[in-house]
Amino acid sequence: MAHAVKDLFPDVKVAIGPAIEDGFYYDFDIESPFSPEDLEKIEKRMSEIIDQDAKFERRILKKDEALNYFKEKGEDYKIELINEIDDDKVSVYEEGGFADLCRGPHLPSTGQVKAFKLLSVAGAYWRGDEKNKMLQRIYGTSFLTAKELKKYLNFLEEVKKRDHRRLGKELDLFSTNDEIGAGLILWHPKGALIRKTIEDFWRNEHLRADYQILYTPHMAKLNLWERSGHWDFYRENMYSPMEIDGIDYEIKPMNCPFHIEVYRSSLRSYRDLPVRYAELGTVYRYERSGVLHGLLRVRGFTQDDAHIFCAEEQIEDEILNVLDFTLFVLRTFGFDDYDIYLSTRPEKYVGSADNWDRSTEALKRALEIKGLKYEIDPGEGVFYGPKIDIKVKDSLGRQWQCSTIQVDFNNPERFDVTFRGSDGKEHRPIMIHRALMGSLERFFGILIEHYAGAFPLWLSPVQVSVLSIAERHVEHASEVLKYLRENDIRVEGKFDNEKIGYKIRQSTVSKVPYSVIIGDKELETGKVTVRKKSGENLNPMAKEELLDLLRKEIDSRK
Numbered sequence: 001m002a003h004a005v006k007d008l009f010p011d012v013k014v015a016i017g018p019a020i021e022d023g024f025y026y027d028f029d030i031e032s033p034f035s036p037e038d039l040e041k042i043e044k045r046m047s048e049i050i051d052q053d054a055k056f057e058r059r060i061l062k063k064d065e066a067l068n069y070f071k072e073k074g075e076d077y078k079i080e081l082i083n084e085i086d087d088d089k090v091s092v093y094e095e096g097g098f099a100d101l102c103r104g105p106h107l108p109s110t111g112q113v114k115a116f117k118l119l120s121v122a123g124a125y126w127r128g129d130e131k132n133k134m135l136q137r138i139y140g141t142s143f144l145t146a147k148e149l150k151k152y153l154n155f156l157e158e159v160k161k162r163d164h165r166r167l168g169k170e171l172d173l174f175s176t177n178d179e180i181g182a183g184l185i186l187w188h189p190k191g192a193l194i195r196k197t198i199e200d201f202w203r204n205e206h207l208r209a210d211y212q213i214l215y216t217p218h219m220a221k222l223n224l225w226e227r228s229g230h231w232d233f234y235r236e237n238m239y240s241p242m243e244i245d246g247i248d249y250e251i252k253p254m255n256c257p258f259h260i261e262v263y264r265s266s267l268r269s270y271r272d273l274p275v276r277y278a279e280l281g282t283v284y285r286y287e288r289s290g291v292l293h294g295l296l297r298v299r300g301f302t303q304d305d306a307h308i309f310c311a312e313e314q315i316e317d318e319i320l321n322v323l324d325f326t327l328f329v330l331r332t333f334g335f336d337d338y339d340i341y342l343s344t345r346p347e348k349y350v351g352s353a354d355n356w357d358r359s360t361e362a363l364k365r366a367l368e369i370k371g372l373k374y375e376i377d378p379g380e381g382v383f384y385g386p387k388i389d390i391k392v393k394d395s396l397g398r399q400w401q402c403s404t405i406q407v408d409f410n411n412p413e414r415f416d417v418t419f420r421g422s423d424g425k426e427h428r429p430i431m432i433h434r435a436l437m438g439s440l441e442r443f444f445g446i447l448i449e450h451y452a453g454a455f456p457l458w459l460s461p462v463q464v465s466v467l468s469i470a471e472r473h474v475e476h477a478s479e480v481l482k483y484l485r486e487n488d489i490r491v492e493g494k495f496d497n498e499k500i501g502y503k504i505r506q507s508t509v510s511k512v513p514y515s516v517i518i519g520d521k522e523l524e525t526g527k528v529t530v531r532k533k534s535g536e537n538l539n540p541m542a543k544e545e546l547l548d549l550l551r552k553e554i555d556s557r558k
């Protein structure tokens, strides 16, 4: 690609062009951005270069030779790169008159490239630094066969179609707004209904799993964050303090210190343990504006947080419970496929090495008892303890980090958290931090893309559309609507004068699972005609039968 660009735009300076996960990119210094027509021209030139089947030849140059070589070509970026190479020798590959810095290895010749496609252009600062010049980055991809390339391009199409920002707008689920500020989410009525359904499910299941639900404030004195260590270790993600009555307060980036304070509000004995506190706690963290992305990267979000205080010998059982609980919740949302990672002691850590080893072992044993496959992420634990991360795979096979289970030796120490043991002495409990979905905002974004906006019945903001065919059917249709609503079904009525075909199409576009159609026949028999989102029509049924069918499907959460 770089060769083709140089042929077509001789004044361009080439910067850097690595392989990335799904293909490659190259950054070019050019006055005006590449247009879509330019990309076509470049692709055409690339095909010609491929047809020439020119050999890639490696040359090892002395550093000053390489510097002279690229100086002659006016390739300032290459010169900068060569000057940073710590070796006296520089590896260069050459093909058909085009040469580039490269460690290799390389394909033997250009003819080996079988299928490729240039995908997009984006501005990118040289070395990712906004103080540097903005370059033009062309992204592309390449596969061994045209068939594989086509499959990948279809995947990209599907990703685009499922983009939660696009669907969020089309289905009127959420928005962000410049007036309010970047990374702050407005949940619209339909999105809010889905959130409420998720929250109800979450709270009920936590109560059933013997957690206690907490609510805590959105801010606290800066002192609290100093004591927790966040002000020292986490400040870059925190907002500036605000002063109230001469005292600094900080908007919360985490819920942990609040839960600790609830625990500390009375004396605890070994008989009270484990204590499990759960909260849908809204936190605020600083993220650079450039990385904010729809619901997936935001500045204000609600964690499905919980903290478990237990004795050391209870860790394994607690982890087992949390694992079961996590997988149950993930499965409920249609995630049956996941990868599990166990992160061990990093170089910088608090607590004794002995504690680390014992709790890492406990995490391992729990995973093994459950028969769960996992990978070790050596040294990737948080400074305060080892952790298990679970990444789910969505319906397109993409991986998302959601659940995390972290052991913490640090906070109980910092806050002097204790319990009275059976020996009558004070002991230090272990704290486990865990989130199942991670954040509601992010999880919602993942769900929208996972389901392509077509939520299962239990999550659908509108479960049934009641559609009248003509004016004379409105009364009966309204009765059916009222009946379903009074029985806790989320319904909407379309009783205007539009044609029935149009109304059905509207329901399909808004991905409403069921449409109920009321016309002459229905008026006569007292039954309803039910049409599924897929277009399938069910046999006419009494409204009670419909309610029964809906309830069964809702309860199955499928």
Ligand code: ZN
Binding pocket: 254, 255, 256, 307, 433, 434
């Ligand atoms: Zn926590």
